[in-house]
Amino acid sequence: MVRPYVSVIVGAPNWQESLPLTLIDLDRDLSRREYSYEIIVVCPQTAAGARKNLNRFGLFIDHLRYAYLDFAASERALKAAGNREARGTWRLFLGEGCAAPIALFDKAIPLIKECGEVVTLDRIRARDFSFGAWWVYLEQFVIDAVVRTYFNSRAKNFLAAEFRCFSESAANYVFQTAADDGPFAMIEEVLLAESAGYGVRSLRTVATKPRPRIAVKMYPALIATLRRLRARLGPVAKSYAPELKNL
Numbered sequence: 001m002v003r004p005y006v007s008v009i010v011g012a013p014n015w016q017e018s019l020p021l022t023l024i025d026l027d028r029d030l031s032r033r034e035y036s037y038e039i040i041v042v043c044p045q046t047a048a049g050a051r052k053n054l055n056r057f058g059l060f061i062d063h064l065r066y067a068y069l070d071f072a073a074s075e076r077a078l079k080a081a082g083n084r085e086a087r088g089t090w091r092l093f094l095g096e097g098c099a100a101p102i103a104l105f106d107k108a109i110p111l112i113k114e115c116g117e118v119v120t121l122d123r124i125r126a127r128d129f130s131f132g133a134w135w136v137y138l139e140q141f142v143i144d145a146v147v148r149t150y151f152n153s154r155a156k157n158f159l160a161a162e163f164r165c166f167s168e169s170a171a172n173y174v175f176q177t178a179a180d181d182g183p184f185a186m187i188e189e190v191l192l193a194e195s196a197g198y199g200v201r202s203l204r205t206v207a208t209k210p211r212p213r214i215a216v217k218m219y220p221a222l223i224a225t226l227r228r229l230r231a232r233l234g235p236v237a238k239s240y241a242p243e244l245k246n247l
Contacts, residue, residue: 004063005035006105007088011078011095012043027061029102041066042082044073075161076185080175091171095162108165108203117167117198118174120157120190121205136213143222150226151191152235155200159214161186163203170198179232183218184225191229195236 008026012019023039030037039061067085069077079093090112094101108119144156164186166174170193180188194200214222 002036004038004088006030006037006090006092007040007082007086008037008092008094008101009040009042009079009082009086011075011082011093012041023061023064026102027063030063033102033106038063038065038086038088040064040082040085042069042073042078042085044069074181074185076175076178076181080178083171083175086168086171089168091166091168093161093164093166101163104163104203104205105165107205108201111201111203112165112167114199114201117170118190118193118200119165119203120155120200121160121163122157122202139214147187147191147226150230151233153191153194155190155194155202157202158187158190159184161189164189166193167198170196173198180225180228182221182225184222187225188229191233191236195233 008030010019010022010026019041023041026039030039041064043066065085067081069081073081075095082093083091092101092105104121111119140157140159144158147153147158148156173196174189174192177192178185178188190200
């Protein structure tokens, strides 16, 4: 069996009406590429209709595989389960709200060839001058600055979890080592990879819409997450190459 070049992993904690169309779009876009691929959907068995619907789609999408968890899983657990099932050289983890992910992966290939082993998404602001959009980008800037200072890190885009690409080695290390199950577990992924010396790159793209704002009541959870990670990891900075801009 030919090993896939990329495993696209979609976590689906709840069966959503949009997921079938997402899978069809992914398979259509990937089938037009020259590299081999597989699509893995991970969801808890408690998700209504998940097994029945995924079995049905498996008849039409040759490269579709799936994994079930026996419990209501956190995002970290879903990613770890998907990574265990994956056979690809590269592992592309998709979250809610990622538009045109395969086109983004194509743009990430030059970063991969430059020995980047983790690629995050840097969503720059579109022509949206609303207060909400400005607040989101200011929030992202401040959180990145705090994390970089607190951990002596050179990475950024710690909250951009809707598109993340890992090499097989980096994914295995991160998702076997990660321990945080909270709402900001995506920060740990980047810090763990950086602390182990994996090359971290940022793929810059124009945001079609800003990510949702963090509710003020979630700020204490963010601070608690950073404190836990600092106690576990300490300063994490390692050398890695600069981002590839203006894609």
